[in-house]
Amino acid sequence: MSHPSARPVPQPPPPATPRPADSRFAAALAGPRRKQAYFTPARIGIYLFLVTAAMFFLVPLYVMLVTSVKPMAEIRLGNIFAPPMAPTLAPWHNAWQAACTGLECEGIRGGFWNSVKITVPSVALSIALGAVNGYALSFWRPRGANALFAVLMIGAFIPGQVMLYPLVRALAAVELYSSLPGIVLVHIVFGMPMMTLLFRNYYASLPQELFKAARIDGGGFWRIFFELMLPMSTPVIVVAMIMQVTNIWNDFLLGLVFAGSDNLPMTVQLNNIINTTTGERLYNVNMAATILTSLVPLALYFFSGRWFVRGIANGAVKG
Amino acid sequence: MVAAPRKRVRAASLSAWIALVPMVATALGAYVLTILWTARVSVSSSRIFPSGDFVGLGQYERLFRNARWLLSLENLAIYGLLFIAACMVLGFLLAVFIDQKVAGEGVLRTVFLYPYAMSFVATGLVWQWILNPELGIQQVARHLGFGDFTFDWIVQQDKVLFTIVIATVWQASGLVMALLLSGLRGIDEELWKAARIDGIPKWRVYLSIVLPMLWPSLSTAFILLFVLVVKLFDAVVAMTQGGPGTASEVPAKFIMDYLFGRANIGLASAASMVLLLTVLAIVAPLYYARHKAMQRGVK
Numbered sequence: 001m002s003h004p005s006a007r008p009v010p011q012p013p014p015p016a017t018p019r020p021a022d023s024r025f026a027a028a029l030a031g032p033r034r035k036q037a038y039f040t041p042a043r044i045g046i047y048l049f050l051v052t053a054a055m056f057f058l059v060p061l062y063v064m065l066v067t068s069v070k071p072m073a074e075i076r077l078g079n080i081f082a083p084p085m086a087p088t089l090a091p092w093h094n095a096w097q098a099a100c101t102g103l104e105c106e107g108i109r110g111g112f113w114n115s116v117k118i119t120v121p122s123v124a125l126s127i128a129l130g131a132v133n134g135y136a137l138s139f140w141r142p143r144g145a146n147a148l149f150a151v152l153m154i155g156a157f158i159p160g161q162v163m164l165y166p167l168v169r170a171l172a173a174v175e176l177y178s179s180l181p182g183i184v185l186v187h188i189v190f191g192m193p194m195m196t197l198l199f200r201n202y203y204a205s206l207p208q209e210l211f212k213a214a215r216i217d218g219g220g221f222w223r224i225f226f227e228l229m230l231p232m233s234t235p236v237i238v239v240a241m242i243m244q245v246t247n248i249w250n251d252f253l254l255g256l257v258f259a260g261s262d263n264l265p266m267t268v269q270l271n272n273i274i275n276t277t278t279g280e281r282l283y284n285v286n287m288a289a290t291i292l293t294s295l296v297p298l299a300l301y302f303f304s305g306r307w308f309v310r311g312i313a314n315g316a317v318k319g
Numbered sequence: 320m321v322a323a324p325r326k327r328v329r330a331a332s333l334s335a336w337i338a339l340v341p342m343v344a345t346a347l348g349a350y351v352l353t354i355l356w357t358a359r360v361s362v363s364s365s366r367i368f369p370s371g372d373f374v375g376l377g378q379y380e381r382l383f384r385n386a387r388w389l390l391s392l393e394n395l396a397i398y399g400l401l402f403i404a405a406c407m408v409l410g411f412l413l414a415v416f417i418d419q420k421v422a423g424e425g426v427l428r429t430v431f432l433y434p435y436a437m438s439f440v441a442t443g444l445v446w447q448w449i450l451n452p453e454l455g456i457q458q459v460a461r462h463l464g465f466g467d468f469t470f471d472w473i474v475q476q477d478k479v480l481f482t483i484v485i486a487t488v489w490q491a492s493g494l495v496m497a498l499l500l501s502g503l504r505g506i507d508e509e510l511w512k513a514a515r516i517d518g519i520p521k522w523r524v525y526l527s528i529v530l531p532m533l534w535p536s537l538s539t540a541f542i543l544l545f546v547l548v549v550k551l552f553d554a555v556v557a558m559t560q561g562g563p564g565t566a567s568e569v570p571a572k573f574i575m576d577y578l579f580g581r582a583n584i585g586l587a588s589a590a591s592m593v594l595l596l597t598v599l600a601i602v603a604p605l606y607y608a609r610h611k612a613m614q615r616g617v618k
Contacts, residue, residue, distance in 0.1 A: 046419050053413060054430045057489065060445045061433070067448070078458040080449065133342045140335035148339075148346045155350035157542075157602050159549050161574040162591040165360075165584055166353035169369075188341075189349045196342065221334035250438030252553040257579070267440045271557055274444055283448060290444050294437045301436040305429050308436070309497050 068092060068288040075283050091284035095292055099285050101269040108289050111269035115249055115296075117180060118265055122187035123244040126195050127237060129188065134199025135225050139211045149196065156193035164257060171258065178260025186258045187248050195240055202236040203229065239311035242304060246297045266293045354595070361588035369584060378589035388590060391568040398480055398569070399548040405488045406544055407537070410495025415525060417496070418503045428500070432493035439490065443557025446486035447473065476566040479559055483567060487554055491547060495540045502536030503529070538609040542602060549598050570594050 063080050069087040097107035104110075137145055167186060168177060176182035206229075214224045255265035264272075270293045274286050301308050364374045382388050413431055417424055434442065449455045452471035460468035472478035506529060514524045530537075552571040559567045570590060577587035 043419075046416050046421060049412070050416050050421060050427055053409075053416075054427060057430050057434065057493070060442075060449060060489065063449055064445055075454070078454055079462055080455055081459055129341050132338050136335045136338050140332060142332045142335045142339065145335075145339060148343055151346040151350060152342065154599075155346065157546060157598055157606075158350065158354070159571065159591065159594045159598060161571055161578075161587075162357050162595050163349065163353040164574075165578050165588070166356040167349065169356075170348075170353075189345050192342065192345050221338065246436055250436075250440075252438060252440050252556075253550075253575075267438050267553075270444070271440050274557070275560070283454070286444065287448070290441045294441045297436040297438075298433065301433060302429070305425070305432075309428065309432065309501075312435075312494060312497050 064287045064291055067284055068095075068291055070284050072280070072282065072284060091282070092288040092292070094282070094285045095273075095288035099273050099282075099289060101264075101272045108266060108269050108273065108292055111264060111266035112292070114259070114263050114269075115266040118183055118187070118255070118259065118263065119245060119248045119296075122184045122191070122248050123241060125184065126188045126191040126244055127240045129192060130195025130199045130240060131230065131233060131237070132225065133192070133196040134201075134203050135229050136221075137196070137200050138203040139208075139224075139229075140221065149200070152193045152196060156197075160190070160253060168257065177258065178263075180259075180263050183255065183259040183263060186254050187251070190254065191244055191247065194243065198240050198243070199233075199236060202233065206232065238304070238307050242300060242308050242311045245300055249297050357588045357591050357595075360584060361592045363585055365583075365585040365588070367582040367584070374585075378585045379593070382586055382589045382593065385586075387565055387568055388570070388573055390565060391570045391573045394480055394567065395548065395551070395569050398484060398551065399545070401481070401484045402487055402491075402548060403541065403544045405484060406492045406495050407540065409488065409492040410540065411499055411530075413492070413496040414499035414503055417500060428497070431496050434490045435494050437490065439487070439553035440557045442486055442490045443483075443554040446482065446489070447558045450482050450485075473559065474563055476563055479563060479567045483551075483554060483558055486558060487547070487551070490554075491544065494543065498536045498540045498543075499533060502533045506532060535609060535612055538605055538612075542605060542609075545598075545602060549594060 066082070066084055067075065067080060068091055069089065070084045071086060071088055071090070074082070074085060095107060096109050098105060099107045101108065101111065133149075136142065137149055167189075171177040171182045171185070176185065210228070211224065214228050219228070249265075250267060251265065252267040252271065255263075255268050259265060259268070270289050273289050274281075360369050361378055362375060363370050363372050364377070417427055417431075421427070450470070450473040452458070452469075452474060455470075457468060457470040460470070473482045510528065511524070514521075514528070550571060551569050552575065555561060555567055555569055555572055561568045561572055571594075574587045574590045574594070577583045577590065
């Protein structure tokens with residue numbers, strides 16, 4: 001560190017835009033210096049570490065998949081890592097439409113549709129509100145609004161338990177407790193800090209001149225929003241969607257407290273399937289139900305992995 | 320172009336305020352009012368229904384005489400330290416190793432991050448199953464000929480907490496990796512060239528120069544993990560239901576039980592307030608420092 005050239009510590013650019021891995025690869029493969037770096041003990045060590053770590057991360061997925069297609073007779077043999085000898089889809093069938101989620105024994109499909117009914121409006125509305133909030137805060141800057149935004153941001157750190165009971169009472173007072181609109185409203189409330197932050201940061205990165213020009217042309221609040229800002233918001237909307245779908249689909253606590261028995265989301269039903277089973281535990285059915293419950297966020301993640309990573313880095317690092 | 324007359328400015332900011340009504344309602348109604356309400360109830364004698372009397376800090380005194388609460392606080396402290404330390408170390412190592420221009424980076428990133436897409440309920444259930452002494456790893460090892468191999472932490476009162484650490488670290492360390500990796504990618508190549516010229520070993524550069532430079536990403540990761548620690552509930556319910564006995568009780572579960580199971584909302588509110596104050600005491604200085612650091616960094 002004595003060398004002066006080690007000093008110019010540059011400030012990192014916004015971390016949301018990592019250097020494209022592909023060009024790094026191309027450069028690495030083209031350069032002769034890179035080539036000799038392969039197959040040294042250090043490289044072998046690197047791969048050894050990464051592969052070992054990857055196995056730790058993949059084991060549960062493997063166990064889940066394998067167990068979900070085994071008949072119970074095979075499971076009783078007691079080797080969770082053994083590949084299935086007689087694969088069967090019966091546990092999946094059972095999990096979907098026959099497993100008992102409490103008193104009812106109609107499988108987890110009801111919970112799936114409940115989760116859809118909760119997630120779709122919650123995601124759509126919380127993104128819409130987040131976009132309007134972010135737009136108003138970063139371009140119109142009404143006086144005093146930033147103080148309220150700060151309150152909202154502190155709210156993001158509050159343990160949900162502090163707000164739970166008063167919210168139950170408030171929703172009960174307006175007869176929304178244990179109802180679909182009630183749980184949607186709760187998700188919007190809990191999602192608002194992150195959504196507002198995300199959109200505020202995105203709009204803050206757009207040039208102010210654009211907005212000023214639109215103002216001079218006589219654009220009003222809503223017109224500028226719908227005709228100018230919203231069409232430019234696709235990247236951040238995708239990120240927001242991934243974050244909110246994952247959060248809301250995976251929620252357990254809020255669904256448990258606010259949804260009411262007719263609207264219990266899949267996560268709550270899954271927990272019921274596993275913890276209320278009397279007699280022999282049907283591990284294969286349980287695992288099939290677990291995979292089914294995780295399917296939507298996992299699919300979203302696998303099909304939009306790049307956006308997912310960006311969304312996490314984006315939504316979390318800035319602010 | 321005519322300079323915007325006063326009236327127009329006022330009308331515009333009026334529509335901005337109208338657009339912000341949901342945010343104002345949420346900030347004041349859902350966050351401020353609920354906290355005030357909880358604070359008020361925590362100094363009353365409320366049981367099933369909130370009552371308006373004032374009993375001072377009686378609920379807090381009872382709370383801190385409650386063995387289960389003390390245990391759940393202790394559990395949270397131990398769990399939090401282990402969970403955050405493990406996630407940070409593992410996440411940092413994964414990020415550093417992935418950053419060595421390895422083949423298959425995209426696949427590895429996917430593998431390390433996919434658990435984060437799963438719910439804590441699913442995570443808890445899968446790990447409960449893998450750690451189950453009769454069917455999981457212990458049994459597999461015994462079948463392989465290690466006759467008295469024992470790995471039954473999940474049913475041991477003094478070890479059960481570690482199993483929750485394992486499961487949740489599995490779930491969340493990919494997130495730390497993603498954050499730190501994007502931080503690493505922001506560091507200038509020049510730094511590495513300079514270090515190479517000086518003959519500084521790579522690991523020293525990482526420890527002494529890169530790690531301090533990752534401060535914004537590290538503090539973000541810390542805050543996110545810290546919030547997960549405080550909210551720890553789903554995974555415990557799915558994995559151990561607080562057992563064996565009360566060995567894996569955590570404050571969030573304690574509060575839920577007293578709110579809805581034991582109908583003692585006064586005590587539960589006092590517990591919520593303790594939790595809230597703890598969170599603010601730890602997060603606020605850190606958040607402030609990070610905010611300052613980022614302001615200096617960006618501008």
